Structure formats: C-alpha cells, structure tokens
Amino acid sequence: MKNLQEATERICELQGSLIASDALFSAFLEAWLPATRDTLARSFEMHTDAARTVMLNTAVSDSALAAFERDVARMRAVLAEPAPTQAPLEPRHAIEPVLLATTHIRTYAGSQLSTSASGFFFRRDDRLFLVTNLHVFADEPSGHFPDRVEIELHTDTSDLTQYATFSIPLYGNGIALWRQATDTAGSVDIAAIEIQSDRLPERTMLQAFDTSHLAPQGEDVVIGDNLTVIGFPLGFHDTVHHLAVARSASIASAYGVRFQQQGYFLTDARTHRGSSGSPVLRRRSGVQSRDSLLPWQLLGVHSTRMDMRTRDLAQDESLGLNCAWYADVLMVLTRPA
Structure with missing residues (x-):
C-alpha cells in the first residue's frame, strides 16, 4: 500500500511539473519573434521524428506512445498559432x-x-x-x-x-x-x-x-x-x-x-x-x-x-x-x- 501511495504522489508531482513546463513553454513562445518561432517549429519536427524512431524500436508501452503522439500534436498546434500582437504604447x-x-x-x-x-x-x-x-x-x-x-x-x-x-x-x-x-x-x-x-x-x-x-x-x-x-x-x-x-x-x-x-x-x-x-x-x-x-x-x-x-x-x-x-x-x- 505504501509503494502504491508513493507512486500516486510521484505521478501527481510529474503532472504538476509538466503543467509548469507547459506554462513556461507558452511564455517563451510569446516572447520570441516570428522567425524564431518558425525555426523552433522545424527543429521540433526533426527531434520529434528522431524520438518516435527510438520509441518504436524499444520496449515502450502503447500507452506511453499514445501519450507521446497526443502531446506532439498539442505542441505542434501551439507552435502553429500566430504570435500575439501588442498594440504599441502611445508616445x-x-x-x-x-x-x-x-x-x-x-x-x-x-x-x-x-x-x-x-x-x-x-x-x-x-x-x-x-x-x-x-x-x-x-x-x-x-x-x-x-x-x-x-x-x-x-x-x-x-x-x-x-x-x-x-x-x-x-x-x-x-x-x-x-x-x-x-x-x-x-x-x-x-x-x-x-x-x-x-x-x-x-x-x-x-x-x-x-x-x-x-x-x-x-x-x-x-x-x-x-x-x-x-x-x-x-x-x-x-x-x-x-x-x-x-x-x-x-x-x-x-x-x-x-x-x-x-x-x-x-x-x-x-x-x-x-x-x-x-x-x-x-x-x-x-x-x-x-x-x-x-x-x-x-x-x-x-x-x-x-x-x-x-x-x-x-x-x-x-x-x-x-x-x-x-x-x-x-x-x-x-x-x-
């Protein structure tokens, strides 16, 4: 029972860390220039393909692979969003x-x-x-x-x-x-x-x-x-x-x-x-x-x-x-x- 409780707490900690990482990732995207976002999107696709190849050739559960593809799709959608524009301050x-x-x-x-x-x-x-x-x-x-x-x-x-x-x-x-x-x-x-x-x-x-x-x-x-x-x-x-x-x-x-x-x-x-x-x-x-x-x-x-x-x-x-x-x-x- 103790091991199960510790595992549950660890899973909750990981979820919190992932949410915080998502927030930081979104903040970075807002601060970057459009050209930088385009470069990041291309690099993301390249590293995603490499990670997918590794996962398909190792003993990874179907659940882990499904979670990977789900998060890749979500991050790809975030990268595709237009950069927010801010109205310039009046002089x-x-x-x-x-x-x-x-x-x-x-x-x-x-x-x-x-x-x-x-x-x-x-x-x-x-x-x-x-x-x-x-x-x-x-x-x-x-x-x-x-x-x-x-x-x-x-x-x-x-x-x-x-x-x-x-x-x-x-x-x-x-x-x-x-x-x-x-x-x-x-x-x-x-x-x-x-x-x-x-x-x-x-x-x-x-x-x-x-x-x-x-x-x-x-x-x-x-x-x-x-x-x-x-x-x-x-x-x-x-x-x-x-x-x-x-x-x-x-x-x-x-x-x-x-x-x-x-x-x-x-x-x-x-x-x-x-x-x-x-x-x-x-x-x-x-x-x-x-x-x-x-x-x-x-x-x-x-x-x-x-x-x-x-x-x-x-x-x-x-x-x-x-x-x-x-x-x-x-x-x-x-x-x-």
Missing part, C-alpha cells in the same frame, strides 16, 4: 512627460544661426513661458545679441518624429520682450519670455512645469541629493524624435544658501556648452508617477561651469562643478505685469 505614455517639457533653443541674428541652448516650459495660471538663461537671449561680454529664437514642438501624439519649428521674437519695437530679474548681488542669469498660446502650431504637444513644482511638499533638500539635468549638451539629442537627454548630478553646496552670496547653488555634474537653460530637477521620494510631471521638483536652472582661475591646466582637472540658479525666481518673472 505620451511611452516616454517621460518631462522630456516634453524641455526644448532645444537656437538663437538667430537675422537669418544667421548664433548659438544652441536648452530651455523648458513654465505655466503660470493660463500663461505659458519659455525659460532659459539670460545670457542665451543677450550677453554683453561676448557681444551676443540675437533678435529671435527658434524652438522645436512636437505636433503628433502618435509619431514623435513629427514636429514644427516655432520662432519667438526677442524684441518688439526695439524693446526686449523677455523678463529678467536682479537681486542684491546683481543680475540673475534666468530669463522668461511669454509664448502666445494662440500662435502655437496646430496640435502642439508639450508639458509645462508650474508653481507646484517649486514647492518642496514637505521633503528636505540637502547636500548630496541626486539631481537630473535635462537638456541639449553641445546640441546633442535624439534628432529623430527631437527629445533631450538627461545627465546625472548632485547638490554640491549647501542648498538654500546663496553660494558666495550669489543667487545660485552648486551642482556636481559633467556638463557642456548647450546645456545652458536646462532645468535642474530632483525626483520627489513620496510621489511615484511615470505619466506626469508630479514626481519632479524644479530646483534650479543650469547656467555655467564653475572653475578656479588659479587652476594649473597641465596638472589639475576641472572641478566639475556648475552653477544652478534657484528656480524660485520664476515666481517673480512670471507674475502678472
């Missing part, structure tokens, strides 16, 4: 919305391309602004005075390769149209220019930060915190889908303290020209959402690299530190006139 769900909140900026003097930079969108009530560094719009030391900028805007929710170039004049009747600010230390290297929403290309698809992204929402921001800088270093980006790239960074000076009494803090990151105007972001730990801008806290706007004039270029590496102007100045730059 607005397939990519981080924060990438649609940043844009590539090109500055022009007339028809002459001057520089390349980064920027992002900020919404205050029903008004939309393009934010970047002040020195992108005007920089007296370098003699940089463009009269307009061009940005790229996505126009198709299902095809990110579709975009429109949108031109924004920097002057009206000889007067600068952007907004800038000063503090006790002088000029702040952040500027915002309002975008007339009714002039945007049809079906424009963009995201924008707002005042809620400036608030800490009860979380402490401290030195060493991980940051993300999203922009267009050296103009580099996904030129097919017109999307920015992200660089990792960290807070390198006391956050909340004006470094050297200037309106910025320091970040530790590898940055390049063209990153000017990039949003400096911190992912909030208490908010988990891939489909919105909610997880991001806008801490600053990347400006320039920080270095020592006394550094020996032959012996000392660059500090790898950068200036990020505190983003709370946007509350001043975007308030109603």
Whole structure:
C-alpha cells in the first residue's frame, strides 16, 4: 500500500511539473519573434521524428506512445498559432512627460544661426513661458545679441518624429520682450519670455512645469541629493524624435544658501556648452508617477561651469562643478505685469 501511495504522489508531482513546463513553454513562445518561432517549429519536427524512431524500436508501452503522439500534436498546434500582437504604447505614455517639457533653443541674428541652448516650459495660471538663461537671449561680454529664437514642438501624439519649428521674437519695437530679474548681488542669469498660446502650431504637444513644482511638499533638500539635468549638451539629442537627454548630478553646496552670496547653488555634474537653460530637477521620494510631471521638483536652472582661475591646466582637472540658479525666481518673472 505504501509503494502504491508513493507512486500516486510521484505521478501527481510529474503532472504538476509538466503543467509548469507547459506554462513556461507558452511564455517563451510569446516572447520570441516570428522567425524564431518558425525555426523552433522545424527543429521540433526533426527531434520529434528522431524520438518516435527510438520509441518504436524499444520496449515502450502503447500507452506511453499514445501519450507521446497526443502531446506532439498539442505542441505542434501551439507552435502553429500566430504570435500575439501588442498594440504599441502611445508616445505620451511611452516616454517621460518631462522630456516634453524641455526644448532645444537656437538663437538667430537675422537669418544667421548664433548659438544652441536648452530651455523648458513654465505655466503660470493660463500663461505659458519659455525659460532659459539670460545670457542665451543677450550677453554683453561676448557681444551676443540675437533678435529671435527658434524652438522645436512636437505636433503628433502618435509619431514623435513629427514636429514644427516655432520662432519667438526677442524684441518688439526695439524693446526686449523677455523678463529678467536682479537681486542684491546683481543680475540673475534666468530669463522668461511669454509664448502666445494662440500662435502655437496646430496640435502642439508639450508639458509645462508650474508653481507646484517649486514647492518642496514637505521633503528636505540637502547636500548630496541626486539631481537630473535635462537638456541639449553641445546640441546633442535624439534628432529623430527631437527629445533631450538627461545627465546625472548632485547638490554640491549647501542648498538654500546663496553660494558666495550669489543667487545660485552648486551642482556636481559633467556638463557642456548647450546645456545652458536646462532645468535642474530632483525626483520627489513620496510621489511615484511615470505619466506626469508630479514626481519632479524644479530646483534650479543650469547656467555655467564653475572653475578656479588659479587652476594649473597641465596638472589639475576641472572641478566639475556648475552653477544652478534657484528656480524660485520664476515666481517673480512670471507674475502678472
């Protein structure tokens, strides 16, 4: 009786193992490409014929042979089924919305391309602004005075390769149209220019930060915190889908303290020209959402690299530190006139 019970338990175990193997086999089939499935089907037929020949020439019961043929027929039917198709995700769900909140900026003097930079969108009530560094719009030391900028805007929710170039004049009747600010230390290297929403290309698809992204929402921001800088270093980006790239960074000076009494803090990151105007972001730990801008806290706007004039270029590496102007100045730059 004991041997019969053990045999029954063993048969049940084998049945469970076979069912689990079937489930794994089906999962593999769904993951494989059609060409791989075809190759597997041909290989299966070859090995099935070999196994059948062996079974017919050995002492195998008719029950075992019948079970073999039954399972072969079942597996052959599974292999013949068409591969399941999955509807592609819409781009607005397939990519981080924060990438649609940043844009590539090109500055022009007339028809002459001057520089390349980064920027992002900020919404205050029903008004939309393009934010970047002040020195992108005007920089007296370098003699940089463009009269307009061009940005790229996505126009198709299902095809990110579709975009429109949108031109924004920097002057009206000889007067600068952007907004800038000063503090006790002088000029702040952040500027915002309002975008007339009714002039945007049809079906424009963009995201924008707002005042809620400036608030800490009860979380402490401290030195060493991980940051993300999203922009267009050296103009580099996904030129097919017109999307920015992200660089990792960290807070390198006391956050909340004006470094050297200037309106910025320091970040530790590898940055390049063209990153000017990039949003400096911190992912909030208490908010988990891939489909919105909610997880991001806008801490600053990347400006320039920080270095020592006394550094020996032959012996000392660059500090790898950068200036990020505190983003709370946007509350001043975007308030109603």
